Amino acid sequence: MSTESPIVSLKEIRKTFFRGKEPVSVLDGLSLNIAAGSFEALMGPSGSGKSTLLNLIAGLDRPTAGTAIVAGENIGKMSDGDLAKFRSRNIGFIFQAYNLMPVLTAQENVELPLLLHNLSGAERKKRAQTALRVVGLEDRSHHYPRQLSGGQEQRVAIARAIVNDPTIIVADEPTGDLDRKSADEILNLMDRLNKEFKKTILMVTHDPAAAERAAVTHKLDKGQLK
């Protein structure tokens, strides 16, 4: 694990949502550092603020107060457009429900993030094939999501997450929809991405077995780290 300056630095983060006119505090003065190249897990009961925290780090949302520095950029002050650019450069997403586009093949799904960069079709294809090779699905590149198992779909989603060579991979319950065997395969793959490719991984999970794979586990309750 790297001991360099943190790739994620959160200070006194607050996030408040409004239910009608009533404010609901989800994150309450939370501070967190995540070192570059680490594999860390976030655990906590439902409603504890795990996903909200993950969204803030991934640049999907902005904090109500506090400072969020991710990959050297203060993302709390960015516009929607700048946040989108930040995400395309720095963040790879893995979702619980895979979220592949059903009308695109595995190869095309992996190519999607590359459409945002000025790359030739041949270059996109080459990079997507490399990513699919990393996840062990190069022979399924022309299959549609419906032709793949859940575990394979999640591996395609991981290929999509890494194809851009992101700074951080955020995973929201990546094994939540998988059986034990498939979940272990995905966790092995994430472990490999962390150790072999030095990717920083932040994973939200309810699964203690999944959390065990992480070097650090943060426990969140009522918007605060325990």
Place this chain on the structure above:
Amino acid sequence: MMNFIRISARNLLRNKMRTALTILGASVAIIAFVMLRTTLSAWSVAADYAAKDRIATRHKVSFVITVPKNYVDQIRGVPGIKSATYAIWFGGKNPKKPEQFFATMAWDVPSMLEVYNELVLPPDQKQAFLADKQGAIIGDVLARQLGLKVGDRFTLQGSIYPGDWPLNISGIYSAASKAVDRSSLFFHYSYVNDSLPPDRQDQVGWIASRIDDAGRGPAISAAIDQMFDVKDIQTATMSERAMNLSFMGMISSLLKALDVISIIILFIMLMILGNTIAMGVRERTREYGVLRAIGFQPSSIAWFVIGEAAVTGFVSGLVGLALSYPIVELGLGRALEENQGSWFPYFRIDIKTYAMGMVLAMVLALAASILPARSAFRLQVTDALRRLA
């Protein structure tokens, strides 16, 4: 090559039945639009194809009021007039099938054949027609409908000029111009005129004149009208096109109604497309959320929606126009030309109508996508990702 349009096209194939029904619905709207526009243009075709070197003179108030026949000779003396002929609207019917409409006009035949030289008539039939006071010529389309051939006897039942009017079919004409109605019947003015009581004789419905220079039409028309301004009965002289349009003025309300209907049809199409696109956006909210999460800009998501609408509009336009051709050109058009030639002498889709149909299909599809694209543009990523697929 993967791009926005390709992804949009793939999205359309996701729910094939819905897409097919949407395209079919929009195509039917395009077909209806093409049919209505073709009807409107078919009605005005006679005006559009009118001879530019022909002018028509009628009573100043309306063409249903006659003018004295002696005006013809005075018009022939106006500088620039090459020849002039005259006619009355006879309004006859086939007594065996009185509900069938076809135009029946009584002409001064020798001058008529000179002024309307686009009538195609074999020389022997022309001679027979000129020689026989009870002779008549009939358009080839009407001849087929009535089952008449040269040499047949045919009796017209008069309405404006009551009674039975036996005629000899001297010839069957065709036309060298799209403006000529091939389902009319022409016979001798003298046949009618000589049968009328003296107080109704020597009146004509309109006078048609060939002029020596099409560019001088307005000046010659003005000279004719000026000549009759001092008389009891004044005239209105106009180009043949204007004369044809004044005939159409009688059905202007109907034409306006058709115009309105064609616009309503387009609005129906707009709603069909808008509904489908909005459903697609709702169903794919989560996917749009994922695209936004991986870095696509809100405008890119809006372009996905617009791209899908554009593909739908394009395909609907193509299908609609492709189906319009056999329906209008080979089916309905032929039938109308054959059976309603007086109203629709040339019922074919104009190239402008094809272009308008295609452009409208695209424009309406894009218009229909504006609101769904706007809501896709405004999607909050975190809300979209929370949405169940």
